[in-house]
Amino acid sequence: MEYVVASLILLAVLIVGAVGLVVPRLRRRELPPSEQTGAGTTTLERPPVIPPVEELPPLVERPAPVEEEPAAPSLETPEPTAGRLVRLRARLSRSQSVFGRGLLSVLSRDHLDEDAWEEIEDSLISADVGVEASQVLVERLRERVRVLGTRTVAEVRAQLAEELTAALEPELDRSLKTSPHDGRPAVVLVVGVNGAGKTTTCGKIARVLVADGRTVLLGAADTFRAAAAEQLATWGERVGAETVRGPEGGDPASVAFDAVKRGIDVGVDTVLIDTAGRLQNKIGLMDELGKVKRVVEKHGSVDETLLILDATTGQNGLEQARVFTEAVEVTGVVLTKLDGTAKGGIVIAVQRKLGIPVKLVGLGEGPDDLAPFEPAAFVEALLGSDA
Template identity: 50%
Template sequence: MSFFKKLKEKITNQTDAVTEKFRDGLSKTRNSFSERVNDLVARYRKVDEDFFEELEEILIAADVGVSTVMELIDELKMEVKKRNIQDTKEVQGVISEKLVEIYQGGEEKSPKLNIQDEGLTVILVVGVNGVGKTTSIGKIANRLKNEGKSVLLAAGDTFRAGAIQQLEVWGDRVGVEVIKQSEGSDPAAVMYDAVQAAKSRNVDVLICDTAGRLQNKVNLMKELEKVKRVIERELPGAPHEVLLVLDATTGQNALTQAKTFSAATNVTGIVLTKLDGTAKGGIVLAIRNELNIPVKLVGLGEKVDDLQEFDAQNYVYGLFADLVEKTEE
């Protein structure tokens, strides 16, 4: 249980409010995943092939992803053999270690948003309709404003009825202006206006909404490519972030969406919404491991401050909070 002791020490030194958001937000996944792992450990006295087969099923059910699960199980087997672990209870700590390793990918911390030290930062936000894209933009704007940044929004989704108005509602709510044109306008023209406005006003961050329709993938991807070209032409090096918003409750379908958008827009990070609404929070690891795209922000509730920077330690704490808290000092 040494891993849980180390984790408890790290968590204790972090902001209580953030830690509690991960604990509460991952309660559905924890109740499903952690309880099944606990039951598995209780039923097996020794670590054998049958134990690993059941563990494999539990991980797949949590939407960790088949290829990620196979890799994780192989690494667990090697680690158990290397450490000569016999007691199944000790495997829980090893599972947690491996989950953190898979996400971090050798990095000490999960990547943060790429905000430029000087000048304008442009964040392009993509994703299908219904995943919480506009809401995420509003919450990101709120986060950045609270960090002392000046923010401007671009209403680039000119296709969906009500999309511009929805973004304006969020703009009013967090006190950020929205650059827009009429419904049906060319999104690239909106982006041009927005970049010019952001530069003339010396704004720190411009967050750009985009259309989310997938009915015609070819047209959508061409539109996104055009938007990116216009932004880059007006501000070399931009966009500095291309954030793909995914709905955690859609499970493996989120992986399919990620592959589609990555092919067209070179996605730099994931915003995973509604993580609090699913028992299959393992999708976080599947995305990181199978697509090599970091999850940068996660939605852990409906409040404006419930969009949190993803942190592997807090994530594992959310999955195993009960075990961590029972760990003796």
């Protein structure tokens, strides 16, 4: 009996506990009351009204930014070459007239003894005319003064100018062979030692040709100096000339060949090829220069081979000219840096020693300071207008 009572009590406890757990959960799950207001009712706040979203304007696709192409360089018009040397005479005479005044002051003395003639000869030698050429000039002057008996400054100056002009061999052909022929352009090879201003002068030669009405294409065959091709291309752009170039350190002969081929294809008048600067005592480099010429000649003969000489090198320029002539048969000389401290007598020495005509002279740093060489105008500048 006691067992039954205990079981009933335990069962009652379990029922009460279960009811205590279920009733709170049911209260939490009651449905929300109706939305009525009044006594005994609970008012619920309505959820906030979300305003309608304004319609945004349709997206407009912006055009992709267009990269502006760099503006083409404005073309320059080189100065006419006719009379350039005359226009530049003042610049040359400023640096050379001391030579002229020195000679004339001696020659106009009342009595010319042996010491005076030696002084004249020394003046010529110091102007880089060369020993042999100076001796010949002095002998000719002595004979003229003895026969004519002239003493006035004007008469002596005229005689000296005649002798110097004759020593420059004015009868030599100084024209540049730049006209196309046989269905292909003329080919001009530009050679020279390191430091003579070869690439810059090559660019100036292009301006000379353009000023004379030629169409020009440049070949940057100096592949060993990183800036050479870029420098030459800049010169070409200024006058509208295309530049053919190759990879840095590439084969110069291949670039030269491609330049001539391109010149034939586009029909230009002249192909101007800039070669790497070389020291005249480097046999391998001189052989390579010969290779460049041989490869170019697969298209046809080279019309001009111009040697760039720095006038300030003096008699050393003769040795340079001799070695280059043996390698590639130089047809003309371009003398640079005749302004400043240069000594113009080297023109006489080059022509007398090697028989190579000086065809162009550089008288300054300006782009059009390269002039066709005119013997008489050069002598006038050499002696100085105020002599």
